[in-house]
Amino acid sequence: DGGITQSPKYLFRKEGQNVTLSCEQNLNHDAMYWYRQDPGQGLRLIYYSQIVNDFQKGDIAEGYSVSREKKESFPLTVTSAQKNPTAFYLCASSGDRGSYEQYFGPGTRLTVT
Amino acid sequence: AQSVAQPEDQVNVAEGNPLTVKCTYSVSGNPYLFWYVQYPNRGLQFLLKYITGDNLVKGSYGFEAEFNKSQTSFHLKKPSALVSDSALYFCAVRVSGYSTLTFGKGTMLLVSP
Numbered sequence: 001d002g003g004i005t006q007s008p009k010y011l012f013r014k015e016g017q018n019v020t021l022s023c024e025q026n027l028n029h030d031a032m033y034w035y036r037q038d039p040g041q042g043l044r045l046i047y048y049s050q051i052v053n054d055f056q057k058g059d060i061a062e063g064y065s066v067s068r069e070k071k072e073s074f075p076l077t078v079t080s081a082q083k084n085p086t087a088f089y090l091c092a093s094s095g096d097r098g099s100y101e102q103y104f105g106p107g108t109r110l111t112v113t
Numbered sequence: 114a115q116s117v118a119q120p121e122d123q124v125n126v127a128e129g130n131p132l133t134v135k136c137t138y139s140v141s142g143n144p145y146l147f148w149y150v151q152y153p154n155r156g157l158q159f160l161l162k163y164i165t166g167d168n169l170v171k172g173s174y175g176f177e178a179e180f181n182k183s184q185t186s187f188h189l190k191k192p193s194a195l196v197s198d199s200a201l202y203f204c205a206v207r208v209s210g211y212s213t214l215t216f217g218k219g220t221m222l223l224v225s226p
Binding site: 004006031033035040041042043044045048050058088090092094100101102103104105106107109 | 122145147154155156157158159162164203207213214216217218219
């Protein structure tokens with residue numbers, strides 16, 4: 001899991017509540033990413049950021065929000081507008097200086113009831 | 114648009130036998146191709162990548178993959194499977210000039226003793 005930490009590992013929330021997932025990296029990477037993983041669907045991109053104070057929507061951004069105030073941190077908020085928030089959430093980062101690959105954190109499993 | 118197909122949901126192989134996990138891709142432009150492995154409730158671990166050069170790429174844990182431009186494939190191989198190779202494997206593609214990856218839906222590899 002390299003130098004990327006996600007907390008907590010398991011998170012439980014009641015429907016209608018917003019929840020924020022933490023992602024921190026000490027790899028000095030410029031780019032950071034949030035993915036959602038559901039069984040049989042692979043990874044789907046929620047948001048990504050290539051530089052501080054800038055981010056772009058991915059394929060499934062509705063019901064989610066992010067911020068990138070520091071290079072090391074890229075928190076994801078799952079809002080009450082997200083219709084089916086229960087999933088495994090993965091954060092990743094990449095250096096984009098000739099390495100190209102992304103490095104992943106250990107993930108947060110969110111359960112909303 | 115870029116896409117990745119992993120045609121097999123599951124691959125079963127006996128320990129000691131060679132294994133192949135298939136991946137085909139569709140992109141406009143030069144592809145960068147990646148393989149990742151995921152163990153239960155963990156993040157993704159990078160195995161290997163093709164950026165340019167030799168079509169046969171060697172990676173971690175004895176895995177290798179062959180880039181075939183005419184067949185738009187990037188199959189993952191290992192000469193002799195181990196029970197510990199049992200995991201979920203993802204193929205991903207990225208196009209030169211873009212920072213986001215598109216993942217396949219994953220293939221579960223089961224190696225029996």
